Amino acid sequence: MDSPISAVLVSWGNAWLGGHVGLDEAVDHVERAGGPQVVADGPRESTLRAFLAELRSEGLGSFRLALPVPGDPLGLAGPPAFNVSAIDAGQAVIAVLRGRRLGLVPAPDRRGSSYAGVRWTAVESADSEPYVPSLAEAEQALTGAMRAATDALRGVAGPAPGAPSLRDAHETLAPGYPGRAHRVGALAARLSEALRLAGERGLTSGQLAARGEALRELDRAVRRARVAAHHAIVEGQPQG
Numbered sequence: 111m112d113s114p115i116s117a118v119l120v121s122w123g124n125a126w127l128g129g130h131v132g133l134d135e136a137v138d139h140v141e142r143a144g145g146p147q148v149v150a151d152g153p154r155e156s157t158l159r160a161f162l163a164e165l166r167s168e169g170l171g172s173f174r175l176a177l178p179v180p181g182d183p184l185g186l187a188g189p190p191a192f193n194v195s196a197i198d199a200g201q202a203v204i205a206v207l208r209g210r211r212l213g214l215v216p217a218p219d220r221r222g223s224s225y226a227g228v229r230w231t232a233v234e235s236a237d238s239e240p241y242v243p244s245l246a247e248a249e250q251a252l253t254g255a256m257r258a259a260t261d262a263l264r265g266v267a268g269p270a271p272g273a274p275s276l277r278d279a280h281e282t283l284a285p286g287y288p289g290r291a292h293r294v295g296a297l298a299a300r301l302s303e304a305l306r307l308a309g310e311r312g313l314t315s316g317q318l319a320a321r322g323e324a325l326r327e328l329d330r331a332v333r334r335a336r337v338a339a340h341h342a343i344v345e346g347q348p349q350g
Contacts, residue, residue, distance in 0.1 A: 125284035146227035169208030248338035295339035
């Protein structure tokens with residue numbers, strides 16, 4: 111999925127768990143971002159709202175974001191079945207409960223011509239903490255990668271007519287996150303949009319060879335910055 115729906119669920123889910131917003135407000139924000147939401151947990155399917163309420167009764171403590179790509183399983187700790195599903199989707203959410211973790215992998219949910227939402231599949235996740243950089247580390251790496259990629263992006267033409275400008279790209283974290291997380295998350299979202307636009311400019315093979323490594327490093331730094339920003343609200347809390 112190209113949609114950042116996992117990031118939205120993590121952000122507003124953590125705000126809800128931290129007491130900054132209610133469950134209804136959190137789910138409303140997630141559904142505004144992706145449409146109606148359902149969760150498939152084995153043979154059962156329930157609304158996202160009902161599923162989250164049930165998890166809370168089971169000791170849900172926080173949500174973690176995974177933004178993996180092949181060769182870089184950022185935010186994942188296994189098992190292999192969950193990792194494969196998350197990498198295929200390019201994103202996932204990990205719900206941290208007492209003594210266990212549950213992975214949630216999103217996919218487009220289309221039923222007929224008018225229904226468009228998200229269907230989450232619940233998968234058991236390893237009960238361990240994968241390495242994720244701190245917000246300070248991620249911000250430093252993002253700044254370095256951005257400087258290294260400046261020349262690579264400078265030669266890319268601006269947005270085509272009708273495409274969003276970088277000033278339109280934003281990823282607003284929910285209430286309760288520290289100011290630094292908001293700043294890093296917003297910068298990472300703008301750079302993510304820059305990378306998307308660079309990929310749409312029809313670069314020649316020679317241009318790609320010259321710019322590819324810088325853009326790959328920037329993509330890696332952007333994903334780490336987004337994950338670190340979304341975890342900042344729970345930094346220092348017990349890990350389940």
